[in-house]
Amino acid sequence: MNEATIRSPADGWQNELYDLLRRHDVTQFAYVPDAGHQILIDRSLNDPDVFSIPLTTEEEGVALVAGADLGGARGVLLMQSSGVGNCINMLSLIKGGRFPFLTLVSMRGDFGEGNPWQFAMGQATQPVLEAMDVICLRVERPEDVIPTTIAGLTMAFKGQQAVAVLLTQKLIGAKPF
Amino acid sequence: MASDVNTDVIRALDDFVLERSEAVPAVIGRHEDFLIVVGLGGTACDVGAVTGDAAHVYSLGGAMGAACTMGLGLALARPEKRVLVVTGDGELLMNLGALATIAVMDPPNLSILCIDNGHYGETGWQKSHTSLGVDLEKIASGAGIRRTATVAQETDLAEGTRLLREGNGAAFVLLRVKPTEPPPFRRNFDACSQRARFHMALAAQGVQR
Numbered sequence: 275m276n277e278a279t280i281r282s283p284a285d286g287w288q289n290e291l292y293d294l295l296r297r298h299d300v301t302q303f304a305y306v307p308d309a310g311h312q313i314l315i316d317r318s319l320n321d322p323d324v325f326s327i328p329l330t331t332e333e334e335g336v337a338l339v340a341g342a343d344l345g346g347a348r349g350v351l352l353m354q355s356s357g358v359g360n361c362i363n364m365l366s367l368i369k370g371g372r373f374p375f376l377t378l379v380s381m382r383g384d385f386g387e388g389n390p391w392q393f394a395m396g397q398a399t400q401p402v403l404e405a406m407d408v409i410c411l412r413v414e415r416p417e418d419v420i421p422t423t424i425a426g427l428t429m430a431f432k433g434q435q436a437v438a439v440l441l442t443q444k445l446i447g448a449k450p451f
Numbered sequence: 452m453a454s455d456v457n458t459d460v461i462r463a464l465d466d467f468v469l470e471r472s473e474a475v476p477a478v479i480g481r482h483e484d485f486l487i488v489v490g491l492g493g494t495a496c497d498v499g500a501v502t503g504d505a506a507h508v509y510s511l512g513g514a515m516g517a518a519c520t521m522g523l524g525l526a527l528a529r530p531e532k533r534v535l536v537v538t539g540d541g542e543l544l545m546n547l548g549a550l551a552t553i554a555v556m557d558p559p560n561l562s563i564l565c566i567d568n569g570h571y572g573e574t575g576w577q578k579s580h581t582s583l584g585v586d587l588e589k590i591a592s593g594a595g596i597r598r599t600a601t602v603a604q605e606t607d608l609a610e611g612t613r614l615l616r617e618g619n620g621a622a623f624v625l626l627r628v629k630p631t632e633p634p635p636f637r638r639n640f641d642a643c644s645q646r647a648r649f650h651m652a653l654a655a656q657g658v659q660r
Contacts, residue, residue: 302527325527327556329520330548337517341488341524344509344649345532346658349524367514367521370642 287419288313291378294420295350298427300376302327302342302349304335310380310446311352332357336364340373348431351377355384355399356392358438365406368436375408375436376426386448400440408436414444466603467569471628475566476501478602478611478626483507485535485562486525486649490518493572493633494539500634506652512640516546519563523553526561529658533560535615540567540581547590553621554595562615562622563591568630576630591623603627 292314295303303318304327305311318326329335332353339349353361358379368375382389383396400410409429413422419441426437475497479485482501487508489498495510502508511517522536543550543565553561569582581587588601598618602611602625611624639645 302524325556327523327527327552330551331546333516334520334546334549334552337514337520338524340517341521341526342528343524344488344521344646345486345525345528346650346653347524347528364514364517367511367517367642370513371646372643373646 287416289317290420291423292317294423294427296321296324298348298431300348300350301325302339302347303352304329304338304349305352306330306332306335306354306357308352308354308357308380310354310441311378314352314378332360333364335377336361336375337367339375340367340371343373348374351375353377353379355379355381355440356395358399358403359395362402362406365408365436369407372434373436374430374434376430377408377438378423379438379440380446381440381442384443384448386443388448403438406436408438410438410440412440412442414442416445419445467567467627467629469603469605469626469628471497471566471568471631472500472634474602474605474608474626474628477608478564478615478624479535479537480612480616484533484616486529486532487535487537488518488522488525489536490538490542491515492539492541493568494537494542494566495638496633496636497566498537499636499638504637504639506648509645509649510639512638512642515542516549518542519546519549519553522561522563523549523556523558526558527556529653530558530560533562533616534558536561536563538563538565540565540569540579540587541571543587544580544585547594550591550594550596550623554591557595557597557620559619559621562624563596564611564615564624564626567625567627569627570630572630572633588623588625591625596621596623598622599624601625601627 335351342349383392429435430437518538526534571577592599614622
């Protein structure tokens with residue numbers, strides 16, 4: 275087995291994370307499929323009380339969660355770091371409208387990455403988000419996932435900020451090649 | 452070689468005959484029946500001329516491509532309200548995948564009206580792809596939206612109006628209009644105050660957040 279391998283999703287925090295988002299009344303889960311978010315996506319698909327929304331590109335999700343807020347609902351955008359690059363201009367809507375915005379980003383092009391294609395956007399993810407006034411909270415240890423996401427939920431939905439929780443490759447592992 | 456486009460499929464100008472200042476109000480009808488998200492550009496003026504600067508309208512001044520999925524998020528959040536997205540051909544072309552996403556979710560309370568003048572009016576009236584053969588109704592239909600129509604003649608207007616208001620799934624109406632200036636309207640560019648006002652309008656209707 276490869277030394278750097280994706281940790282088993284049965285680690286537990288993914289399920290806890292879904293329950294946490296639900297307890298905070300998140301009812302719209304928008305995503306472009308990603309292995310790092312598999313449990314959240316699957317849980318949302320099997321939850322009759324939420325909408326699980328597959329996107330063709332991540333920027334759709336930025337506009338979607340703004341629309342959810344307009345109607346008084348809470349959405350979250352699940353994406354990979356490469357998808358952050360697809361969102362940039364759409365974040366004008368979040369900034370201009372001061373919409374609450376929470377995204378969970380599974381990182382690539384980060385700690386232990388072996389695919390050279392992933393580095394450009396992976397390394398640019400945080401600077402690019404911060405350039406659009408999205409606050410980045412990096413998570414490197416399993417025990418920090420839930421407290422960091424609680425912080426992000428509070429900052430987004432009470433503090434009316436745009437927040438990205440970056441699930442780093444130290445946390446989720448590097449995909450083996 | 453700029454003129455070397457596929458001339459066989461260039462849509463004849465006589466396909467774009469309706470006056471936008473008449474056709475848009477006619478196809479929307481009583482605008483208070485909807486929560487409205489309207490995309491940027493001349494389309495925002497088309498809607499503004501109908502609604503005024505109203506609390507149940509969220510008018511975008513940028514974030515090109517946002518209107519359709521913003522309307523989707525709103526429609527999913529407020530299933531008891533009918534949501535109308537109004538967008539232009541240029542904006543819709545930028546985010547065609549949104550039609551696929553909307554088709555997959557198929558909310559019964561979401562209608563899309565695309566005002567298609569075949570041009571990018573704000574940037575100097577360059578032809579858009581819809582003047583050059585692209586048919587957005589076919590794309591919507593191909594994406595899986597089951598209820599679609601093209602309104603290109605006055606006789607089509609009633610069917611367009613009906614489709615925007617009735618049915619049990621997402622609807623798409625392509626309204627083809629003459630490439631003329633939109634009606635004069637002073638747009639509200641404050642994205643933040645529009646959001647607050649929209650929330651207050653929903654609260655006034657008894658909607659709990």
